Amino acid sequence: MSFRVALGVEYDGSEYFGFQKQKSTNQTIQGLLEASASRVADHKVKTFCSGRTDAGVHAFMQVIHFDTEATRTSSEWLRGINSSLPSDIRVIWSREMDESFHARFSATSRSYLYNIYNNQTPSALWSDRSLFVTQKLDVRSMRAASKYLIGEHDFTSFRGSGCQSKTSLRNIENIEISKKDKFIRVELRANAFLLHMVRIIIGTLLMVGKKEIKPKEVEDILKQQDRRLAGKTVSSSGLFFLGPKYPQKYKIPGFKNNLI
Secondary structure, three states: OOEEEEEEEEEOHHHOOOOOOEOOEOOOHHHHHHHHHHHHHOOOOOOEEOOOOOOOOEEEEEEEEEEEOOOOOHHHHHHHHHOOOOOOEEEEEEEEEOOOOOOOOOOOEEEEEEEEEEOOOOOOOOOOOOEEEOOOOOHHHHHHHHHHHOEEEEOHHHOOOOOOOOOOEEEEEEEEEEEEOOEEEEEEEEOOOOOOHHHHHHHHHHHHHOOOOOHHHHHHHHHHOOHHHOOOOOOHHHEEEEEEEOOHHHOOOOOOOOOO
């Protein structure tokens, strides 16, 4: 008899080459999770995730699932898998699901947060978890610019080279920009994201914040469908995958933004 197990995972991606397993390195989140889960299951485990993250990207709640014939309690999966993971990757919950659940395809939306440290001097504590920007940013203009990205659009201008998605159409449900002390945080929710899409959007909003372009020009960049017109792809160090959202019937725990 086969069981479907879902896990919620948080990680600091600073030392890893992204979530997806690679033949050239063992330093991936998926590779380490599969190796640890396989030890607990006593057989090879193949995992599926809610959204692959790039090298250096962190996660508050990545959701994965795998199928197994091993009979384990939720706490046994939790403790067993964590026991052989490095300290910067942690399973935070485990539960058995019915076969209709799929970590990727059952998700209705995904949320990311980008953390900007806007100050004259860099931070020793936040260097791997934020983008350091010295120039004062016009947050009000950034908010105005972000409104042009809400809704379903062709996001070719915000698509990284090498993206394998068959379509550039994505639906951004919400963008929220907040400022607290020296930190500016941009939270984005969409049905899905293209390769580097969040980081290119942030790069473009920074152009607005620095008054290099006007908020209205973001609408033009979107309509032109030309990657060369958008901002640069900013560092992955400030990017956090907050987590996916699923239909209520699955009873998947909600993610929380635990940044200070």
